Amino acid sequence: MNKAFIKENDGADQGFCPRCGQAGIAVDEAPLETHLPPELRATLGRSVYWCDHPDCRVAYFDNFDAVVGVESLRGPVAPKDPAAPLCSCFGVTYDDVQEDAEEGKPTRIRELYRRSQSPEAACGRLAPSGRCCLPSVQKLYFQLRGGID
Numbered sequence: 001m002n003k004a005f006i007k008e009n010d011g012a013d014q015g016f017c018p019r020c021g022q023a024g025i026a027v028d029e030a031p032l033e034t035h036l037p038p039e040l041r042a043t044l045g046r047s048v049y050w051c052d053h054p055d056c057r058v059a060y061f062d063n064f065d066a067v068v069g070v071e072s073l074r075g076p077v078a079p080k081d082p083a084a085p086l087c088s089c090f091g092v093t094y095d096d097v098q099e100d101a102e103e104g105k106p107t108r109i110r111e112l113y114r115r116s117q118s119p120e121a122a123c124g125r126l127a128p129s130g131r132c133c134l135p136s137v138q139k140l141y142f143q144l145r146g147g148i149d
């Protein structure tokens, strides 16, 4: 028997957005409690995923193609709404990152990094994906830096 064909999890931890097809980020209950009214949480199954595609209007979905749209969330969130703070914990915005990029020094991002390591950070509960925003903030910084140079 060829071991390459034996899958451990058989896709149990993987979900693809029924609207845009991008792989979702598996979330636990904490971000769902923050961003969804309980009656909408009840429309989704046990395994729920966050769609992180900025242009896709799906926020959460499950393995049975049930979706909750961005418009049903309790408030605007990144990356779905360009005006929403990038960081759910400390409110770092696109403009903050742009200022860092223009100054050529990631001062605000370093501060964000410092705070993200502290007990104040609550990404697991506050971020819609339940993940820390730093990787996307850093990516944006380098994108904006690239645009200046």
Ligand SMILES: [Zn+2]
Binding pocket: 017, 018, 019, 020, 021, 022, 051, 052, 053, 056, 057, 058
């Ligand atoms: Zn999507």
